[in-house]
Amino acid sequence: MSMARAENGPPHLAFDRVEVYYSALVAGLKGVSLSVNRGEFVFLCGQTGSGKSTLLKLITREVRETSGKVSLLGRDLGELPDREIPYLRRQMGIVPQDYGLLPNKKVWENVAYAMRAVDRSKREVRQRVPQILEQVNIMHRADAFPSELSGGEQQRVAIARALINDPPLLIADEPTGNLDPTHSAEIMALLSRLNEQGTTIIVATHDIPIVQRLQQRVIELEFGAIVGDTAAGDTWSPNISAAEYTTFEEKESEWATEGDDFEIYLDEPQPEPVAEVSDTDEEETPRA
Amino acid sequence: MLDRIEFLLSEAFVSLGRNKWMTFAAVTTCAMALLILGGLGFAYIKIDQFAQSLPSKFEISVFFRDKVPADDAKRVVAETLKMEGVDNVRFLPKDVQWEVLKKEQPELTQGIPNPLPDSMRIRLKDLAAAPNVAKELAKKPEIGGENVKYLAKEQELLTTALGAVRLLGLALGGLMLITSGVLIYNAIRLTVVARRREHRIMHLVGANQATVALPLLLEGFVQGLLGGLIAFFAFWGSFAVVRALMISTLQVGGTEVFPITSSLFGFVAAGGVYGLICSLLAVRGKTLKGAIG
Numbered sequence: 401m402s403m404a405r406a407e408n409g410p411p412h413l414a415f416d417r418v419e420v421y422y423s424a425l426v427a428g429l430k431g432v433s434l435s436v437n438r439g440e441f442v443f444l445c446g447q448t449g450s451g452k453s454t455l456l457k458l459i460t461r462e463v464r465e466t467s468g469k470v471s472l473l474g475r476d477l478g479e480l481p482d483r484e485i486p487y488l489r490r491q492m493g494i495v496p497q498d499y500g501l502l503p504n505k506k507v508w509e510n511v512a513y514a515m516r517a518v519d520r521s522k523r524e525v526r527q528r529v530p531q532i533l534e535q536v537n538i539m540h541r542a543d544a545f546p547s548e549l550s551g552g553e554q555q556r557v558a559i560a561r562a563l564i565n566d567p568p569l570l571i572a573d574e575p576t577g578n579l580d581p582t583h584s585a586e587i588m589a590l591l592s593r594l595n596e597q598g599t600t601i602i603v604a605t606h607d608i609p610i611v612q613r614l615q616q617r618v619i620e621l622e623f624g625a626i627v628g629d630t631a632a633g634d635t636w637s638p639n640i641s642a643a644e645y646t647t648f649e650e651k652e653s654e655w656a657t658e659g660d661d662f663e664i665y666l667d668e669p670q671p672e673p674v675a676e677v678s679d680t681d682e683e684e685t686p687r688a
Numbered sequence: 689m690l691d692r693i694e695f696l697l698s699e700a701f702v703s704l705g706r707n708k709w710m711t712f713a714a715v716t717t718c719a720m721a722l723l724i725l726g727g728l729g730f731a732y733i734k735i736d737q738f739a740q741s742l743p744s745k746f747e748i749s750v751f752f753r754d755k756v757p758a759d760d761a762k763r764v765v766a767e768t769l770k771m772e773g774v775d776n777v778r779f780l781p782k783d784v785q786w787e788v789l790k791k792e793q794p795e796l797t798q799g800i801p802n803p804l805p806d807s808m809r810i811r812l813k814d815l816a817a818a819p820n821v822a823k824e825l826a827k828k829p830e831i832g833g834e835n836v837k838y839l840a841k842e843q844e845l846l847t848t849a850l851g852a853v854r855l856l857g858l859a860l861g862g863l864m865l866i867t868s869g870v871l872i873y874n875a876i877r878l879t880v881v882a883r884r885r886e887h888r889i890m891h892l893v894g895a896n897q898a899t900v901a902l903p904l905l906l907e908g909f910v911q912g913l914l915g916g917l918i919a920f921f922a923f924w925g926s927f928a929v930v931r932a933l934m935i936s937t938l939q940v941g942g943t944e945v946f947p948i949t950s951s952l953f954g955f956v957a958a959g960g961v962y963g964l965i966c967s968l969l970a971v972r973g974k975t976l977k978g979a980i981g
């Protein structure tokens with residue numbers, strides 16, 4: 401994956417007037433057209449409910465478009481038969497918002513398990529897992545259980561798992577949603593490094609300071625439509641007021657507009673632990 | 689390939705271990721269902737074979753009226769011999785029989801006059817001829833309808849017993865089979881819930897549908913298989929017990945050999961296939977299109 405290849409062939413990702421209706425009245429996306437080249441780093445910004453996750457789910461074929469066309473490397477994903485979805489997903493790394501780590505497996509086992517699930521041999525797993533853990537700088541915690549890791553470390557494990565298929569495309573939904581500014585910056589640095597190695601990166605976020613710092617391309621969504629597309633290198637400022645991003649009552653904590661302000665970190669701890677506890681609770685207690 | 693099989697197996701066995709009690713319940717009910725269906729089925733076949741073998745032993749007993757002259761009796765015997773379906777006829781004079789009885793039961797027969805009538809035993813070639821032969825004999829003045837005894841009643845009883853065994857076996861076994869099916873089905877559904885995190889990861893990284901589904905199917909298959917295996921051993925045990933009983937009380941069945949290979953294969957295959965079907969129903973549509981978000 402070199403940057404030179406970005407110029408040839410179809411774009412890595414293309415949306416053509418894509419609409420998603422969850423029901424007659426609930427729109428996920430309302431006519432989105434965009435194109436992402438290979439090797440690009442794209443932020444998807446917007447408030448909660450603006451359609452960021454819907455857009456990402458179209459790429460992973462978790463959601464199907466109601467109308468319009470989504471194509472990956474020129475291939476129409478709407479035409480893809482269900483049985484080929486696994487192979488589609490092997491062409492991308494998916495980092496879910498909640499990390500999705502298996503709590504009863506150690507860090508290296510989490511990555512190994514995912515590899516075994518896609519038919520990799522034990523030998524390959526032995527060889528590759530340390531490399532991947534090294535790549536995301538978590539090798540020193542290989543024998544820890546997820547519960548023993550910080551949020552940032554867990555996120556790195558989730559990214560490690562997303563790398564098992566050597567994907568040319570990495571998709572992350574709010575990867576810094578549950579992290580403090582320091583860890584958020586670490587994760588973004590890691591994603592930037594992967595991008596420099598040629599991976600196309602698409603990150604949904606509403607973390608304005610981070611987006612502004614990285615100066616990558618920013619696509620801004622509002623009510624399911626694109627309201628801004630700022631090229632890399634330009635300084636982005638939200639189309640809607642920055643305050644609106646944070647006044648929403650959200651599950652994820654807002655680490656404030658000031659980024660590193662520790663005062664705010666101490667002042668507003670409630671949403672984060674509450675969210676985390678209820679999250680893990682729901683994950684860990686089998687419903688039956 | 690080997691690595692893949694190992695992975696699928698280990699996934700299945702993790703679930704079997706996780707739902708220990710569920711697995712236990714499913715396996716034991718499945719075993720009972722198979723034992724009832726298989727065991728009673730076997731008993732049914734055996735009794736039926738016994739009933740089939742009856743016609744060759746089939747006999748009609750006929751008692752002559754009192755004071756029938758010996759010549760008349762001999763004529764009737766000769767006529768009977770000529771009847772359709774009759775194999776042979778044995779005339780049993782009352783005096784000869786009385787002598788035999790006196791020797792066997794001296795106290796019982798002491799001091800009383802011979803109460804026995806003359807009689808004859810008719811052996812038939814063909815069971816179907818029995819009613820006709822009996823009717824012809826009953827018409828004769830020397831005999832009379834009430835003095836013709838044949839085994840129609842016993843035959844009927846046996847048929848009724850067979851029917852009852854079949855009905856009971858089917859009802860009880862069927863019920864158990866349904867219960868075990870529900871238990872296996874539930875065990876798989878529990879696994880689907882318990883392992884939804886793992887399944888999500890599988891969908892996330894692009895695991896085949898088979899990788900998700902096969903361990904679940906394997907789990908049901910193994911449960912059925914274990915049920916079949918237990919049923920086989922239980923069947924073997926009951927066979928030995930019943931045979932010992934029959935030998936000691938009825939002096940029959942000593943030559944019966946236990947069909948090890950066919951019953952082992954039968955029970956295990958039936959269990960495995962049944963478990964597979966139940967888990968297929970449980971997995972159908974589920975988990976295969978997992979959400980990952």
Ligand SMILES: Nc1ncnc2c1ncn2[C@@H]1O[C@H](COP(=O)(O)OP(=O)(O)O)[C@@H](O)[C@H]1O
Pocket residue numbers: 422423426427428429446447448449450451452453454455
């Ligand atoms: N599974 C769903 N069923 C119904 N409505 C949904 C579903 N997922 C998302 N939506 C709706 O679609 C809109 C966009 O949601 P989403 O893509 O999750 O936004 P974001 O990720 O930016 O918060 C919201 O109005 C949301 O309520």
Ligand SMILES: [Mg+2]
Pocket residue numbers: 449452453454573
């Ligand atoms: Mg979202």
